[in-house]
Amino acid sequence: MDDIDRWRRSGHKVALARVVDIEGSGPRLPGASMAVAETGEVAGSVSGGCVEGAVVSEALDILSTGERRLVTFGYSDDEAFAVGLTCGGTIHLFIEPLDW
Amino acid sequence: MPDSIYELWREAVNDHRPVALATIIEGENLGAKLIVGDGIDSQGTLGDLDLDRVVLRDTIGELAGGRSGIRHYGPHGEAREDAVSIFIESFAPPPHMLIFGAVDFTGALVKVAKVVGYRVTVCDAREVFATKRRFPNADEVVVDWPHRHLEKVGDRLGQRDAVCVLTHDHKFDVPAIQAALATDVGYLGAMGSRRTCEERLERLAQAGADMEQVSARLHAPIGLDLGGRTPEETAIAICAEVIAARTGRVSSSLSDTTGSIH
Numbered sequence: 001m002d003d004i005d006r007w008r009r010s011g012h013k014v015a016l017a018r019v020v021d022i023e024g025s026g027p028r029l030p031g032a033s034m035a036v037a038e039t040g041e042v043a044g045s046v047s048g049g050c051v052e053g054a055v056v057s058e059a060l061d062i063l064s065t066g067e068r069r070l071v072t073f074g075y076s077d078d079e080a081f082a083v084g085l086t087c088g089g090t091i092h093l094f095i096e097p098l099d100w
Numbered sequence: 101m102p103d104s105i106y107e108l109w110r111e112a113v114n115d116h117r118p119v120a121l122a123t124i125i126e127g128e129n130l131g132a133k134l135i136v137g138d139g140i141d142s143q144g145t146l147g148d149l150d151l152d153r154v155v156l157r158d159t160i161g162e163l164a165g166g167r168s169g170i171r172h173y174g175p176h177g178e179a180r181e182d183a184v185s186i187f188i189e190s191f192a193p194p195p196h197m198l199i200f201g202a203v204d205f206t207g208a209l210v211k212v213a214k215v216v217g218y219r220v221t222v223c224d225a226r227e228v229f230a231t232k233r234r235f236p237n238a239d240e241v242v243v244d245w246p247h248r249h250l251e252k253v254g255d256r257l258g259q260r261d262a263v264c265v266l267t268h269d270h271k272f273d274v275p276a277i278q279a280a281l282a283t284d285v286g287y288l289g290a291m292g293s294r295r296t297c298e299e300r301l302e303r304l305a306q307a308g309a310d311m312e313q314v315s316a317r318l319h320a321p322i323g324l325d326l327g328g329r330t331p332e333e334t335a336i337a338i339c340a341e342v343i344a345a346r347t348g349r350v351s352s353s354l355s356d357t358t359g360s361i362h
Binding site for chain 2: 001018020021024029030031068069070094096098100
């Protein structure tokens, strides 16, 4: 939260990614969150490091469009998910601009 | 100007006050929020008064249980519909571990319990031993008889909390265990050799303790059977037992079992 305060004081936009659901095994519980500044700086984590890189690019995209959305990562039957969790689970994240 | 929802959330979390946030993550008004907490009357709206009312009620319930997760509603808060998905995020203050007895094992248990996320109190009636200097990692060091301290704070203990009796001195631990059994504390354990533990059971019976409660709730000798010896290893065995008691698992190595990990 100190990082978020610092980024906002410097006038940078911030996106917040929060784990809202987990299927199967996952290292972090719902409520785990990660903040991404428009500069690309990061605080917190939403997994054991498996999907953080992909979350940063999603978050930066959401900051530029302003469109909040649900994002899913994990090994599932759907091959559309390019980024997987080594623990074999699926996580659902809600990523939104911190404009509230 | 009223504080933003984020400011209210941030201040509550910084002050360790319970707070919960409900956010629409699927459906109309994506991202709309309601916040409620200790010292915060509900603020914000999900865009529909009926939906607000139902979600507020559920959010207060989830906060009381310290739970976070998704719930589904109709557009006006109807049950068994799923037009709207709402993520309710609860921030509950850390669980509390009360350690009775300022002995050698106590310092190690304080450290491990802090790593696991407990707020830790050390309590001992002997003021030379119960000092902040000896237990710098404890959140609180109290000089008092354990059972008297429990009479003061016992009604605040719940299922997420733990009481560890390390005094291994019957004159302290028998009344402490009786006082702990009168609370809703989720985990109760007492240290001692097998012989000490047997003697303690006899003394508890003589003191008029409810022996059914004792056998259902008291973990003694305290800790999982990890075979360790040092205070640090013992502290890990104790915290591991606290976790297993909470999850209801019989603890074995994951490599010896099959099935889901969590």
